[in-house]
Amino acid sequence: MTVILNIGNTYSRAALWNGSAFEFLPRIETVRLTSAALPAGMPVVAATVVPELKQRLAGADIRFIDSRHCGCLVDFTQVDTSTLGADRVANAIALAAFHPLPAIAVDCGTAITLEVVDAERIFRGGAIAPGRRLMRHALATGTAQLPEVPFSTELPDRIGNGTMESIRFGVDRGAIGLVRELVETAAKPYGGLDSVTVIATGGDAAFFAAALPFLQLAPDEFTHHGIRLAAAE
Numbered sequence: 001m002t003v004i005l006n007i008g009n010t011y012s013r014a015a016l017w018n019g020s021a022f023e024f025l026p027r028i029e030t031v032r033l034t035s036a037a038l039p040a041g042m043p044v045v046a047a048t049v050v051p052e053l054k055q056r057l058a059g060a061d062i063r064f065i066d067s068r069h070c071g072c073l074v075d076f077t078q079v080d081t082s083t084l085g086a087d088r089v090a091n092a093i094a095l096a097a098f099h100p101l102p103a104i105a106v107d108c109g110t111a112i113t114l115e116v117v118d119a120e121r122i123f124r125g126g127a128i129a130p131g132r133r134l135m136r137h138a139l140a141t142g143t144a145q146l147p148e149v150p151f152s153t154e155l156p157d158r159i160g161n162g163t164m165e166s167i168r169f170g171v172d173r174g175a176i177g178l179v180r181e182l183v184e185t186a187a188k189p190y191g192g193l194d195s196v197t198v199i200a201t202g203g204d205a206a207f208f209a210a211a212l213p214f215l216q217l218a219p220d221e222f223t224h225h226g227i228r229l230a231a232a233e
């Protein structure tokens with residue numbers, strides 16, 4: 001058994017890989033993640049976007065993946081990998097392993113990221129933007145009077161008639177428009193949306209997949225498979 005660990009900015013999720021299937025463990029807030037929270041006596045393969053976690057988990061049997069040690073699954077040599085997040089590496093590998101190429105992964109979490117892999121399995125880059133929760137927080141912390149609006153899974157269908165409703169309409173509808181624009185632009189060099197596979201993953205993926213018909217909702221294990229495959233090379 002191997003523990004496959006995806007460490008995000010807000011939450012982390014571990015899963016046990018038995019060689020053929022995953023068994024997911026409850027997610028944990030990243031700020032609370034320690035080696036004691038992981039199953040004992042098992043090797044761990046991890047992707048993290050939080051560098052300080054490597055120090056916090058020091059001493060545990062953990063291999064952290066990156067773009068330099070994933071064999072020939074995806075060619076990352078055409079981009080600057082010096083700051084490329086391990087989660088994006090894993091998403092690109094999962095795209096190449098399980099989906100028709102060219103393909104785009106839209107990871108919907110604290111940040112919204114795009115990963116683009118072409119038909120030759122070359123990683124071409126992507127995009128990074130704030131997610132819905134981060135947009136809400138930015139409005140509340142960056143202004144004098146605007147409140148932090150509670151998170152919602154429902155897409156507003158009309159403009160707001162008060163501050164709370166206006167923020168929800170602006171952020172949630174704006175986020176849908178943001179993803180649509182990013183994906184449509186990223187798909188143009190490959191013939192447009194009809195010629196590209198587009199996968200939605202991450203904790204907020206269902207919200208975007210429900211609103212954008214071109215998004216295919218990925219299974220929960222999408223990024224974990226990418227982490228697993230990166231470590232196997």
